[in-house]
Amino acid sequence: MDDLVLNWELDTAGLLIVAVSAVAVLLILIMAFKVHAFLALMITSIGTALAAGIAPASVLPALTFGFNSTLGNVMLLVALGAMLGRMIETSGGAQVLADKMIDLVGEKRAGFGLSLASLLMGFPIFFDAGLVVMMPIIYAVARRVGGSFLSIALPSAVAFSAMHIFAPPHPGPVAASGIVGADIGLVMLVGLVFAVIIWYLVGVLLAPRLGMRFDIPVPDILEGDKDEMGFSSSPRVPTIVGLLLLPLILILLNTGLNTIGSTRPDKDAFLADGVVSTLRLLGETPIALLITVIVSMFVLGWGAGKKGTLIEKVADSALGPICSVVLVTGAGGMFGGVLRVTGIGDAVADSLNNVGLPVIVAAYLIAQIVRLAQGSATVALTTAASLMAGVIAASDFSPLQVVAIVMAMSAGSVGFSHVNDSGFWLVSRFFGMDMKQTLATWTLIQGAMAIVGFILSYILYGIASAIG
Secondary structure, eight states: OTTOOBSOOOOHHHHHHHHHHHHHHHHIIIIISOOOHHHHHHHHHHHHHHHTTBOHHHHHHHHHHHHHHHHHHHHHHHHHHHHHHHHHHHHTHHHHHHHHHHHHHOGGGHHHHHHHHHHHHTTTSOHHHHHHHHHHHHHHHHHHHOSOHHHHHHHHHHHHHHHHHHSTTSHHHHHHHHHHTOOHHHHHHHHHHHHHHHIIIIIIIIHHHHHTTSOOOOOOTTOOOGGGGGGOOOOOHHHHHHHHHHHHHHHHHHHHHHHHHHTSTTHHHHHHSHHHHHHHHHTSHHHHHHHHHHHHIIIIIGGGTOOHHHHHHHHHHTHHHHHHHHHHHHHHHHHHHHHHHTTHHHHHHHHHHTSOOOHHHHHHHHHHHHHHHHOOHHHHHHHHHHHHHHHHHTSOOOHHHHHHHHHHHHHHHHTTOOTTOHHHHHHHHHTTOOHHHHIIIIIHHHHHHHHHHHHHHHHHHHHHHHHO
């Protein structure tokens, strides 16, 4: 924020004290005093801004800096995803697909089947959008199977997260690769391998065991009410699969054209071409979801003989229950944004960069500490990449060593998601967990993903160094 006015500036130690104190206050407000997460995040964000020296006149811009950007990204995806989910849920499609999946893989492997499907969906689609689209299927499978809801749901979240963090075309690894000059094709290949390994070790083996610790009922956020009972039409499995695949195909179209354009000497002219730019627009995630929602209205609504008033009522009923999800997620972005504009992450990263650690260790730790300090995985990854770019450029690293460093930074950027991360609150609300339960499951899971990712990166770096 260029127009930020400070009454005083704190050194790195002072900024760290403010950050730790802010997290402690937030935990106390929510866990001890039972203050609603939205209010607690807003109160803590204001207090953090003032304690860090931000002038009162700049406090509101500092709050909206993180809130507006997070809300802008999340609101369209969650709203459209919820509408699509409500259409699939109330039509009976989610239950039909859940029954078919369980028939194929068996009840004991239902969670594995869901997480594998999420892993495949997670390649082209962002974490939050993919999770929202998948939620009605997760809910339906969990109701059919019974037992621990979290042991069914968490592996799917891990699958989406692993793809989002490690594999292009997602923004973090793409940006980091560009900053440090890594071979994007090699990053994609290695990132996919890392994502699959981490998904299996953390998502398939660890996450269900952590989920078993809490008895949480299946959330009813996508369930219909009595007015919507007439919407049920028991659609066929291929119809529901087609609706789930449609946004993925459109998003892959966008990704494919962007990838082709990046390899052409006339990149700008190619991407600006009328046909290409129109196809890319159709593959933008909000547009792809909008198209899918409209198609679902035709297929599950008018095409099944439902009245327009009923279809409108079903779509509208999806928005009310997600208001809390969207606002709390936006407030989480607000808190992270305040921590970002105070310079906490940059101050820590600069200090750590001067310690003299091995490059791959420093890259991981910088991304990890920035992630802990301000919440955003993408910001943590790009910050680490920016700081390490000069070191990498001045060294004689092989292409595979550079890729290993990018993977280490990606691993650090995912680690130990907590209260300053908007994704933490998204998982918390959609999975029906309170803050303590989310810390005991999702935070540990993301930490395990970071540790496993760094170990894999370090092994790859060692192999690359050995072969020259």
